Amino acid sequence: MKTFLILGAGTGGTMVANKMAQALDPNEWRIVIIDRDETHYYQPGFLFIPFGIYSAADVVKPKRNFLPPQVEVIFSDIELIEPEKNRVKLGRAKKTINYDYLVIATGSHIHPEETPGLTDEAAWMKNIFPFYTLEGASKLANFLKYWKGGRLVLNIAEMPIKCPVAPLEFLFLSDWFFHERNIRDDVEIVFATPLPGAFTKPRASAILGGMLEDKGIYLEPDFNIMEVDTTKQVIRSYDEREIAYDLLVTIPTNMGAEVIGNSGMGDELNFVPTNKYTLQTEKWENVWIIGDAGNVPASKAGSVAHFMLDVVIENILRHMEGLEPLPKFDGHANCYIESGFDKGVLIDFNYEVEPLPGKYPLPGFGPFSLLQESHANHWGKMMFRWMYWNILLKGGEMPFESQMSMAGKWA
Amino acid sequence: MSAILETVTFNDEGFLTDPNAWSRELAEAIAAQEGIELTEKHWEIIEFCRQKGLESGAAPTLRQITKGTGISTKELFSLFPKGPAKKVAKIAGLGKPEGCV
Secondary structure, three states: OEEEEEEOOOHHHHHHHHHHHHHOOOOOEEEEEEEOOOEEEOHHHHHHOOOOOOOHHHOEEEHHHHOOOOOEEEEOOEEEEEOOOOEEEEOOOOOEEEOOEEEEOOOEEEEHHHOOOOOOOOOEOOOEEEOOOHHHHHHHHHHHHHOOOEEEEEEEOOOOOEOOOHHHHHHHHHHHHHHHOOOHHHEEEEEEOOOOOOOOOHHHHHHHHHHHHHOOEEEEOOOOEEEEEOOOOEEEEOOOOEEEOOEEEEEOEEEEOHHHHHOOOOOOOOOEOEOOOOOEEOOOOOEEEOHHHEOOOOOEOHHHHHHHHHHHHHHHHHHHOOOOOOOOOOOOEEEEEEEEOOEEEEEEEOOOOOOOOEEEOOOOOOOEEEOOOEHHHHHHHHHHHHHHHHHHOOOOOOOOOOOOOOOOEOO | OOHHHHHOOEOOOOOEOOHHHOOHHHHHHHHHHOOOOOOHHHHHHHHHHHHHHHHHOOOOOHHHHHHHHOOOHHHHHHHOOOOHHHHHHHHOOOOOOOOOO
């Protein structure tokens, strides 16, 4: 009996387990998946929690519900991965598992302790909040419910971050939220980012930057945070700029799982060096990556994990047959950007093609406008939660192609 | 503008299109354009980035530079103001650092 081992039962790991359960012969293979947490979080939903649009109940479900019955699920932390010995040591479960194939799907997580002062007890979760965790998003919701106004600063500590459009969505939704509560005039919104503009890619950055301006959101570009001074209530950059805040919403440094670092498998941010086209790790031919865990220069987002899925599955199955992996992953990402007032913007891009304006043809649902606000884009985003829980995680057919298409785009 | 800059091509974002077209003189010219006069300390960083960049095919990120050279982030910002990783990548004739996705 051979073992197909998956580390992490989030978006990527769960999809791989479902696909592999269909593809592998149960008489030959046992499929094992390991995660430290029994709860599956719908992470794109965290964004809506601070504004009371979603509650915690909307974004959590038991992980087991999304995994096929023939997959062995172990809830435990992972102590060490030993890729040279093809085995993984578990902590809580006190077991060692030998594998034939390994898929690493351990994701990325926030590390606020990387920025001096950010987690000061007097301020952390009091007037400094992250929204990339359910706890942070929920506590921020509570804070915003009673906030009378002041200066809201949103800061990205450093790139890369998971879901690079989420900070913009947070800003757009803040503008809408404070309008609804009739305190928009009492709130100053500032976006301090290490990027030279609103977004990472030039054309989208110009259009999204224009939207920030239209909404009266002040952009402070090239701001690389050095420290937070919680007594003076300012954030300070390496080039000695200071921005005062009443409320600081932070997107802290994102890193891969600690076990990747402890096992000597990662780069300086604990992301595993991975071939960006085949999704095979650079060093170990039987170790593969899905989602945020690798260092591939694509967006760290669920849609990207989904577009990686077919490529990684096909390549692993080819490898099992002794064939070369195919360089088919093109870095495709597809993101609905919630822009407030029940509208949204859609962007669709890959390694080579930056987000372009135009139309995104989606049979049965679309077309959706690209890089332009529309109500349809907002409904696309809201509908996505249902698709995520009911189709995507289980590896069902989604109406999106893995590889990006130029159809409808204005190049 | 220095004549040497006319002999090579840059992309829309100002990065050298062919890392093999790089030379020390070109680096001096690009740095001058960015308002930086290169000192020994600058060269230590540029050389580290060249080596790392050509090895991996991608310009190193800020973290890779601080970890690899032992030079603090604070000092990097004073040597290469604003975005050090991007500035060094430009001067070292490499592409845009891949942290920016």
